[in-house]
Amino acid sequence: MSKRATRIATGPDRSSSGIGAEPPCDRSAAKELAGRPQSHFGRLVRELSEGRPAARLLQASGPQDWTGPSRTDGVIAHELRQPLFAIGMASENLRLLLDRDELDRDTMRCSVMRIAEQVQQAQAIIEQTLLSASRRASAEVPCSPHGQELASGNEAADVAQGIRRTIRQFDSIAQDRDILFSCQLSDKPLVADIAPIELEQVLVNLVRNAMESIGERRERGWSGHGLVTIALHRVDDDLLCVIGDNGAGLPDGYADTLFMPFHTTKAKGGTGLGLHICREIVGRSGGTIEARPRAAGGAEFEIRMPVYKARPGTREPGAASGSEAASS
């Protein structure tokens, strides 16, 4: 994002006068903003007038080609076309059925329910997208109320603790579904440079997917005991967390599509954003997440994240007076 555009959001007039103050008149930046898609510009103007940290939005947007839609815009537009297509067909079918002398109420009822179901699907896509964008904006660039960038965030998470909390969440469901958790965790805290809430979001997503994959394998006739394995250890300056399952395995061509937004392999439901969000979260921490077939059948997801390095004046999670930092 250009410096000229940023200055409009953080100008001295605005910071001294507070909410609703006119930004300094920067004609070149205004001209640049005016050339942008009206909806985005309109939102920026609204955010500025409400005194909200528009700079965060500007910076979180990242570099974009303003001559066309961003990649995310294109993906969202594409995915929303699906339910719109189904709604369009269903409403046309309703119209045709209403024109008939004899009403086919069953088919009409199906079309009405289809419209309602696809509206919900579109709402789910929008909500997931907004949630992802909101988390991205709040986690990526911490800002003061006047839009000035703060020192980068210093949250860190004890990964073993996060894994134990995640397993506790799924414990009773796992028992009901005959799924066993097998963990290899270090006794020492292994701390990664990631916010605890985001770590938990990643772990919950992966464990849930593992359990659902086992369910899918059972639907295909398998009657074995389900197993979800979680291993965590340190390799040099990285933490390696591998979550495996003996479920249905990965689909063909998974390398290209698995982490794509809105790609889902689930037969029912799912917006296909879970793994994409996981990859985004881990990526923001300087880490990677990869999927591969598990040697004994099923799948494995490997998360690699840098070990947390304490910044001056910050405290590591679980640190009390006298305890050593895990990263030292």
Next chain:
Amino acid sequence: MKAPTVLVVDDVAAIVEELLTLMRLHGISAVGAADLEGALTALECERTIRVISCDVRLDRGSGLDILDRIAEHPELHERQFQFLFVTGDQMQFDRLNPDPSLAVLSKPVQPAILVSTLQRMLKVAHV
């Protein structure tokens, strides 16, 4: 002689179901499939299929692959088909499309346009 049939291929069951209803209400014979394997099975079983309407983005792979799959099939490669592709991303389709003469419509397709396009293709196929 049985009327020519349309094969509708889309990985979203809701879309296939509504399209089949639309075809039925317009008196068009149609069958559906959720993926390329299902499409090939339908083509092998239903010899009246003349027009294939296929979503470009399928759950496992690209709908455009159906062209190669048919060309490589020992029996299907001898039959004549007309193809209509449906895409939610026109720009990506233009990048991936191996044949600029392929018919394509963008989602959400207006039902009247879809029906008239398929009817026109069926007329050509029937000749």
